[in-house]
Amino acid sequence: MENVLRPLIVIGGSVVLTLLVGWAVDRLLQRADRRHHETPLWGLLRRCRFPYQLVLCAALLRGSYAQAELAREHSAAIGQLLSLVLIGATAWLLMRISTAVVESSYARYANQHQDAERVRRVRTQITLIQRIVTAVVGVLAVAAMLLTFPAFRAAGASLLASAGIVGIVAGVAAQSTLGNLFAGFQIAFGDMVRIGDTVVVDGEWGTIEEVTLTYLSVRTWDERRITMPVSYFTSQPFENWSRGGAQMTGAVYFHLDHSAPMDAMREKLQAILLECPAWDGRKWALAVTDTTPSTLQVRAVVSAKNSDDIWTVRVTVREQLIRWLADEHPYALPRVNTMAAAPAPEAEAVPSPRDGRPPRKATADGPGQL
Structure with a gap:
């Protein structure tokens, strides 16, 4: 009977004590979290309940296993296994605690600074x-396990x-x-x-x-x-x-015909920006930046409070200005001339003033030579 009660008391007592201590610690952390709701540390520490209980249970079993007098022929192997579990659980608990402290510090800093x-x-x-702390704790835990x-x-x-x-x-x-x-x-x-x-x-x-x-x-x-x-x-x-800084300035380029109405485009650009929620109202401009024999390069400059909004403003300006030009001023859009060049007209013969010989035809350099 003693051979049965002794292991039951040692193992069962360790498990029951672990559950009671874990419950008590969780209640204390829960009460601290309600009192200091502005600090998320106590709520984050409650996530460490399972690794904490595992550490406590492994430590109790490791220290009291000899009194259990269970499987004496394998006591060395079981003791080493409990040591490995204790080291691993301790490393897990340290990682959880460091994560909770780091996340709590960041949350407090983010709330205090805008x-x-x-x-x-x-x-x-x-x-x-x-990540550095996690890597160091993991390496030390593995080293401690190997040294057992x-x-x-x-x-x-x-x-x-x-x-x-x-x-x-x-x-x-x-x-x-x-x-x-x-x-x-x-x-x-x-x-x-x-x-x-x-x-x-x-x-x-x-x-x-x-x-x-x-x-x-x-x-x-x-x-x-x-x-x-x-x-x-x-x-x-x-x-x-x-x-x-998050504020940004972006540009939208257009290639238009030389007859494009620049003043009307500036008025339309301003109207588009006034109706665009992503525009921050800091800056806008429209100017001709380059010219070629067939087109003008027109640049619209706009501003926004961040990179996402500047993308929205640019695509809105590009889409609505092109649509407005196509509907109201189609002549301003660039055109490609696909008609074949007309042949040069044949030059008329120049009459000879001196004799009746047939005159030569005029050349590109001038009238035909006699």
């Missing part, structure tokens, strides 16, 4: 810091002795990866590009959607995702439309 550019910069930096095996502990001295050579070889073999890693730090803390910035890279227009230590994800206007190494942004030129 500058969208600064908020995007902080979001980019916090995202990379969170006697073979790895015995090989530790030789591994440390050869760490310098291995580091040199790994550095040479992973130059590209290390370059992207340091480029990620440069982008995050050098404020080159932020999450939410509108950029033009390699001829593609899009928005920075994700920033990691090794790559960036750009979401294009047609919902495609372009994954690019972060080293591209530190070694190649690119356009950042969100840099220095």
